[in-house]
Amino acid sequence: MADNVIEARGLLKTYGSQRAVDAIDLDIQRGEIFGLLGPNGAGKTTTILMMLGLTEISGGTVQVLGFNPVREPLEVKRRVGYLPDAVGFYDHLTAHENLAYTARLLAIPRSQSGRRIMEALESVKLADVAGKRVATFSRGMRQRLGIAEIVMKQAEVAILDEPTSGLDPHATFELLEMIRGLKRAGVAVLLSSHLLDRVQSVCDRVALFNKGKIALMGTVVQLANQVLGAGHPFLVEAQGADIAGALRGIEGVQTVVPEGEGGWRVMADRDVRAAAAQRIVSVGGSLTRLADLQPSLEEVYTRYFQEARHAA
Amino acid sequence: MPRSAVRVGSPFTGLAPVFMKELSDHLSSMRMMVLTLFVIVFGALPVGFALQDLRNVVVSDPYLFLRIFTVTPERVGLSFIVALNFIIPLMAIGLGFDSVNSEFNRRTLSRVLSQPIYRDALLLGKFLGGLTTLAVALVALWLIVLGAGLLLLGLPPRGVEVARGIGFLVVAIAYGGVWLAVAMLFSVIFRSTATSALCALGLWLFFFILWPMIASAITIGFAPAQVTSIDQYVAIQELGLALQRLSPGTLFSEAVVGLLNPETRTLGFMLPMQMRGAIPEAPLPLDQSLILIWPQLTGLVAGMIVVFAVAYVVFQREEVRA
Numbered sequence: 361m362a363d364n365v366i367e368a369r370g371l372l373k374t375y376g377s378q379r380a381v382d383a384i385d386l387d388i389q390r391g392e393i394f395g396l397l398g399p400n401g402a403g404k405t406t407t408i409l410m411m412l413g414l415t416e417i418s419g420g421t422v423q424v425l426g427f428n429p430v431r432e433p434l435e436v437k438r439r440v441g442y443l444p445d446a447v448g449f450y451d452h453l454t455a456h457e458n459l460a461y462t463a464r465l466l467a468i469p470r471s472q473s474g475r476r477i478m479e480a481l482e483s484v485k486l487a488d489v490a491g492k493r494v495a496t497f498s499r500g501m502r503q504r505l506g507i508a509e510i511v512m513k514q515a516e517v518a519i520l521d522e523p524t525s526g527l528d529p530h531a532t533f534e535l536l537e538m539i540r541g542l543k544r545a546g547v548a549v550l551l552s553s554h555l556l557d558r559v560q561s562v563c564d565r566v567a568l569f570n571k572g573k574i575a576l577m578g579t580v581v582q583l584a585n586q587v588l589g590a591g592h593p594f595l596v597e598a599q600g601a602d603i604a605g606a607l608r609g610i611e612g613v614q615t616v617v618p619e620g621e622g623g624w625r626v627m628a629d630r631d632v633r634a635a636a637a638q639r640i641v642s643v644g645g646s647l648t649r650l651a652d653l654q655p656s657l658e659e660v661y662t663r664y665f666q667e668a669r670h671a672a
Numbered sequence: 673m674p675r676s677a678v679r680v681g682s683p684f685t686g687l688a689p690v691f692m693k694e695l696s697d698h699l700s701s702m703r704m705m706v707l708t709l710f711v712i713v714f715g716a717l718p719v720g721f722a723l724q725d726l727r728n729v730v731v732s733d734p735y736l737f738l739r740i741f742t743v744t745p746e747r748v749g750l751s752f753i754v755a756l757n758f759i760i761p762l763m764a765i766g767l768g769f770d771s772v773n774s775e776f777n778r779r780t781l782s783r784v785l786s787q788p789i790y791r792d793a794l795l796l797g798k799f800l801g802g803l804t805t806l807a808v809a810l811v812a813l814w815l816i817v818l819g820a821g822l823l824l825l826g827l828p829p830r831g832v833e834v835a836r837g838i839g840f841l842v843v844a845i846a847y848g849g850v851w852l853a854v855a856m857l858f859s860v861i862f863r864s865t866a867t868s869a870l871c872a873l874g875l876w877l878f879f880f881i882l883w884p885m886i887a888s889a890i891t892i893g894f895a896p897a898q899v900t901s902i903d904q905y906v907a908i909q910e911l912g913l914a915l916q917r918l919s920p921g922t923l924f925s926e927a928v929v930g931l932l933n934p935e936t937r938t939l940g941f942m943l944p945m946q947m948r949g950a951i952p953e954a955p956l957p958l959d960q961s962l963i964l965i966w967p968q969l970t971g972l973v974a975g976m977i978v979v980f981a982v983a984y985v986v987f988q989r990e991e992v993r994a
């Protein structure tokens with residue numbers, strides 16, 4: 361309890377008869393990066409807005425750092441940094457001026473604000489464009505400026521809505537690195553995304569959202585085990601012998617499925633990669649590739665909802 | 673969660689930074705330059721011609737300075753206060769029509785509202801910023817007129833004239849406040865800035881062109897075919913006047929006439945026999961003039977507050993997401 365920065369119980373949001381967020385329970389722990397993942401319209405943004413007291417709650421409760429966002433929104437917003445989906449800044453002001461306005465809203469003393477703004481801009485590599493008008497900034501730079509705002513705020517919790525959407529792979533990589541930086545600074549991070557695989561690498565835990573409900577919650581590995589079955593999948597590429605037969609003979613191997621030219625996808629109940637390499641060499645094959653397969657969240661998601669639909 | 677759940681923390685947290693930002697944005701904006709130019713052109717014309725006419729006045733007039741504002745020059749047919757009657761709404765609309773919806777469209781609203789500030793402070797800060805900008809412009813204009821009068825008439829205004837002039841400024845600012853609140857209301861209702869500007873300008877045209885006609889049409893509709901008594905006649909006239917006064921422009925011009933024409937004894941409708949006994953041309957003392965225009969001034973301020981309150985209620989219920 362003490363280590364949860366956000367606690368939602370039966371949190372509900374209705375628009376007319378539609379349940380945009382359907383009585384969810386959610387705990388975000390101190391110091392973790394939590395991913396709220398799901399397709400567009402799943403209810404991620406609505407959940408976030410309720411946590412910040414920016415939209416009314418239809419039912420249930422939510423506590424952020426021990427405060428109730430309905431009754432004490434100022435206390436919540438003083439301590440929580442928020443990067444909205446497609447964040448905007450005042451184009452006619454410079455990056456520095458934009459953050460200075462936020463600093464005044466936060467009542468940061470003038471003696472500190474200059475230093476805190478520059479340090480924040482440095483941490484997201486925008487210090488050299490601090491005096492440039494935001495109108496000239498790319499999408500990625502704006503997202504980083506949004507992160508700088510959270511850093512300057514010295515927030516205990518950062519809530520990032522679709523932080524990587526619209527970014528190219530390089531900008532995405534940089535941004536994810538900055539999110540890890542927030543975690544290293546002790547900030548709990550809640551991020552949402554509709555691109556499951558993009559962000560799975562930074563998330564300690566994830567919740568898969570669908571139609572306002574949380575379908576699955578836990579670490580990526582836990583979810584994979586739960587949905588795809590326990591096991592260690594890996595990929596083998598080799599030539600020169602009856603590779604499939606050799607692989608099937610290894611103790612612990614459950615399935616061997618051909619994949620591509622000269623490749624096999626192997627599922628085992630434990631890590632048998634060393635044994636597999638030995639066996640292939642001993643039957644005279646030449647091994648060209650042996651790769652551990654990360655469980656993919658996309659796959660977990662698709663499989664889970666396929667099964668859910670079949671069950672229904 | 674019930675709407676009535678008690679909020680903690682002052683609704684004015686963050687008011688000062690919002691106010692300062694709005695003010696500095698307005699004062700440094702291109703739009704402000706255009707509005708200033710506009711005001712100078714439309715204000716300078718009547719004032720310039722009025723001054724030329726007044727220089728030829730031979731009879732000594734104790735309120736010569738105030739005539740600069742009220743006299744209708746022969747060549748332009750438009751007095752300064754009549755010009756202000758339509759310039760002020762235009763300025764106010766120009767300052768307020770995109771005040772909230774532009775924050776939506778720039779996607780800054782949810783970021784700003786995620787800082788420790790209530791929507792109350794944001795809306796009020798924007799309103800006060802706009803109103804102060806308007807006040808600055810009007811004071812500047814007023815000083816220019818005063819300076820021009822000083823130069824061209826070659827005599828300084830008397831204290832009582834300055835006092836009446838300041839009263840006029842207050843009325844003008846309140847009048848601007850009404851239209852600023854109207855423009856901000858539309859900026860809260862419509863996401864599109866063009867729609868909001870169009871609606872505000874439409875309302876302005878309605879009050880200037882259509883409302884006088886509608887008001888008299890209604891009055892005629894209510895009037896009996898045959899007016900048989902003076903009481904009936906008075907009642908009809910008063911209905912017409914009451915309808916006219918729903919337009920802020922009417923309140924403004926009545927209040928301004930009361931202040932700047934010290935001879936004005938009544939702003940309502942008056943029967944000839946009531947005038948009997950009143951000394952014609954005898955100016956009222958300032959305090960009497962103030963009492964005379966007090967209802968008009970409070971009407972303007974009340975209108976401003978009511979429209980702002982409506983904007984506030986609509987804004988509270990609005991979704992912040994773009």
Ligand SMILES: Nc1ncnc2c1ncn2[C@@H]1O[C@H](COP(=O)(O)OP(=O)(O)O)[C@@H](O)[C@H]1O
Pocket residue numbers: 375380398399400401402403404405406407991
């Ligand atoms: N203002 C609104 N009025 C009605 N329905 C809305 C409103 N805002 C969002 N919704 C609905 O709520 C659901 C959840 O939306 P949202 O939280 O934005 O999803 P996500 O962020 O996961 O894409 C969607 O089905 C959306 O259509």
Ligand SMILES: [Mg+2]
Pocket residue numbers: 401404405406445521522
């Ligand atoms: Mg969303």
